[in-house]
Amino acid sequence: MKFPLPACLLFVTAVFLTGPSTATAQVRASEFATISQVIDGTTMTVEYSRPRVRGRDTIFGGPVYWGEVWTPGANWATTLEIDKDVEIDSYELTAGKYSLWLVVQPEGWTVVLDPNHRLFHTVRPEENARQIRYPIQPQEGPFTEALTFTFTELSPRGATLAMNWQNTYVPLEIKVRSSRELTVAADVAEKYVGSYAMSWSDELAREFETQKDINFEIVYENASLVGRMDPPPFPDWSDLMLLTLAEDWFTPAALQNGEIFDVVSDLVFEFGMTDGMITGFEIRAGGDDLLATATKNQQ
């Protein structure tokens, strides 16, 4: 079959214009990958191509040469996208998509995050004021054949974004912003503080064979309201931070070592008041079912 010359030219032009593609259906030396992590409503996504060691004795020092501005990946520059502002290794990073580069040196590397995210790996960005640049020390890690990004060390406040390749490990610490207001003003908190006689509903206590009548103590610690159940229905719930939802309404968050590890947004603590004094609270579920009632013990 013969194609007319203009059609051939059009095809060839199109191939050159589209350039390297991550979606082409063919085997590639460095296959495309994506990894995403959500923490407290902040989504962090890394898109990259994954070169392999393929028997090479060294990677850093050659074929990735000292002094090179290298994207940890292949083909198009590796990107880091965040949908909310975060801190990365204590540097403020505004929500957006960035190309990620590392300046590799024998004595220490430099992280470069450039807002121009659509760059081919050979089009290294010049140093500019819009970039985030900071030094980092690579570490030795377990042998990893294909360059790999993982989100490790998850916590309620963030995660470590780790790059592993051959025996090199580069951790980037990302801290997200809390989606909830954790603090309560002292003069507002004062009225809730005290001990409460709390009762789970009959059905809940029966269903879970948990003690129906318990003590609930609310204290003001580190500018937050913290409730302590004694005994809790299970160990995870011995300490609950009360997060403000509306006036006299709070959502509980389970604490571990003083840090929130689970906001139980299905539940609400509704405090009741008479003559300006808190009289007790109810715990209600998403369907507005009443799970527990509590009466404040008068001092």
Add this chain to the structure above:
Amino acid sequence: MKSKKQSRRSFVAAFSTVAVSVAFRPIGHCGEAKPGTRSDHPTPRPGVDASHVLSEEVLANYPDAKSAYEGIRQIPQIADGIRCHCGCKDIPGYYSLLTCYEEGMMATMCEICQGQGRLAFRLHNSGRTLDQIRAAIDARYA
């Protein structure tokens, strides 16, 4: 602590299925919703009533939803001024939380529709205005 089901997840998951035997006793004192959670609520339609809310016979198959429907039947003008936060609003024919309780809508199966209905009824009974109820529903479900 003796507990048959030590799992926090099973405990939380069970909240929606536990029928509560404690007497209905509203003590909530919800005022303004926190900033950023307000949403657009519909204006109640003049003369709207509960005549299209599913009947008791239909609800025989949905015993868990029954109390929510009973509440909504008593406050159609209030329910018609509340925007549902569960996604009902994308269904053709939707106007308000009241619509969720009519034929072809979601409240028979949806805990959020039911929760909003029960909360609206409870707060209305305790003397809250429509604006206060809207603020409470936004704070709780938005």
